Amino acid sequence: MHSFLGRWAGRRAPNWFERLLPASLLARFLLVMTLGVLASQLIGNLIWASYLKGKSEQEVSQASSHVASGAASAIQYFQTLPPNFRHLVIEQMREMGGTRFFISTNDSEIHLHSIAPKPLSNLVIEQIRHQLSAQLPQLLDLKVDFSWPEELTVANDGTRIAELPDHWIKDTLLIQPRPAPVLVIQAQIEQGQWLYLATLMPDPFFLDNSNPLPLERWVLQFATLLTVLLLSWVVARWITGPLAALSNAAEAFGKGESPILPETGSVEFVRTAQAFAAMRERIVRYLEDREKLFTAISHDLRTPITRLKLRTEMLDDDAARAEFHEDLDELDMMVKGALQSVKDSDIHENHTSISLDAMLGRMVRDARLAGHEVAFTRCGLRVHGKPLALKRAIGNLLDNALYYGHSAEISVFEGVGKRVIVIRDHGPGVPDDALETLFDPYVRLEHGRHSNSHGHGLGLGIARNIIQAHGGELVLNNHHEGGLQAVIMLPAD
Known part of the structure; x- marks a missing residue:
């Protein structure tokens, strides 16, 4: 039995069957209970109707034989x-x-x-x-x-x-x-x-x-179905309520909040809440330790790098001195990039409602004051998140568009339960086979190295991490009219 259930659990349901099922666990549970009760009632009614039909025919047949015998006697009597x-x-x-x-x-x-x-x-x-x-x-x-x-x-x-x-x-x-x-x-x-x-x-x-199934029996069956569905709904809410609370807590924790699950309810949910709390504490401790580690690295590595640079100045061989300087500059860039990546991802601020018009409008004004050409149309939409973090993520994407495309267009759309921000440049674009590698650390294409020699190749990765921490998604693709566009999808406020 266990092996059969294991084989069945390992099989994937057909796509058409998944499309027919409702999305929520509560709706699926009620659907299964409804179909189960209806099937059992239908089978039970068919069996009951068959039994009553056979019983009624047998009783009527016996009664008919009795009446026919009496009628035959009466007819015979009057014939005489x-x-x-x-x-x-x-x-x-x-x-x-x-x-x-x-x-x-x-x-x-x-x-x-x-x-x-x-x-x-x-x-x-x-x-x-x-x-x-x-x-x-x-x-x-x-x-x-x-x-x-x-x-x-x-x-x-x-x-x-x-x-x-x-x-x-x-x-x-x-x-x-x-x-x-x-x-x-x-x-x-x-x-x-x-x-x-x-x-x-x-x-x-x-x-x-x-009629073995009169109206009264159908009313009774309907009342039974409603009672079962009501009880099933109560039980399903007991089951899915803690799951929804756990899902919301996990989503909030992924966005940088510190949710606390109440340790009430069934034994299984109390254990789950305790395990979630322990996991949250371990992750928070790990993030704090990571921040301290990178702070220590920043302090400990900069001093020997500076000493090595001073010592290379004392070398008589100009070629060797130049090679040492190049290696030390590369090492210094990698340390600064790693520290920047941690600093930009770990922004400690509270979530709040953000006006996209206000935030994007300020960024566009700053870019225009710097002499860049940026097109933007107000949208009147809002999102919920960390203002500084989102500003840094969108700013990295806008900077990339201005560095590599010289001009940019920012468009905001309202999707189903989400806000879509599109930042498009008018540059040469990116080869399709290189799109997936743009988020990797220290990856810079040839065009990017010529356009911006001071970058580290970490901006896109930082932007994606911040957007994902807000429950969103960042996608890069080439525009059909030329240039690269970054599509940011964030949950609605």
Whole structure:
């Protein structure tokens, strides 16, 4: 069992199936519970309907056989009587209060208003007709049908059963308060003589069993489904609530905040909150140690580098002195670049709502005062983040555009749940195979080294780290009209 679950867990769901599923865990849980309950109810109802149908058909078949036997005996009895005595016997039976059947004689068949056909009523009619035909083969004709009492005619003159005296039918037929369908058997016992028998089935309301799934059962099923969904929603909120809190805390911590997960709820979540707190403390300690380490490196390396530079001045060989100076300058540049990378990434400030118009507008004015050409249109949008950090990240990208493209365009768009900032230059662009390497430390293309000899090749990496720390993304690509464009995607405020 465990191996099967492991193999199934390792398989990836088809893409079309993933697209059909809702995004949130709560919605997926409710969807699975809904489908599960509906499937179980459907299967249960089918089984229950099949059972009730078989049971009803068996009971109706037994009742039909009993009624057919009584009707056959009554028909045989009246066949033995002389025609003149039949009316006398019928009147005596009515005065005595009736029998199982309401009986009358007619000179022709009476047309009946039949009830709407149903499987159980058709079963009764077919079985009684078959049994009477088998027991009484001498009958000239036989009619079996059901009719409602208010439409039931009992004589050729159109007399209805409701017009008869109550003591004739009160022990035989059920008219009030809830009418039951009346079974009518008309047997032609001789030429011009029809025997009319009307009775009720042993279960007068047997037709109610024709529908094994009445409206009341569907209402009960719907109420059960709503109850299960409500309880599932409560349980799902218990499960997904801590997961959402953990996700929000992890996202906030990734942006430089110090969230604290409450250690309440289930044992599993308390352990998760404790593990998250311990992880947060270790990471904070690591960042602090890293900052101290690079501060110590800055102090410890600058002194020997300076001493080495002084000592190279004492060398008599000009070529050797030049090579030493070149190596020391390169080493000094690498130390400064590493320190700058740490300093620019570790900006300790609080998150706040930032107006992009105000921040970008100041950067554009400064660039124009320096003699650069920058195009910018106000957007009226805001983001949430660290102002100095975002300014440094966008400033690095703008500086690159001005250094390598001589002019820049800044555009801001509103996406679905995000803000998109596009910084485009009008330079030569970048080869497509070199786009992915631009974020690597100390990577500078030939055009960049000629345009800006003082750079270290760390600006793009610093900008991407800051933007990613804000939950955003930085993408570089070549514009179809020429030049390189940097696309910054930040979460909406």
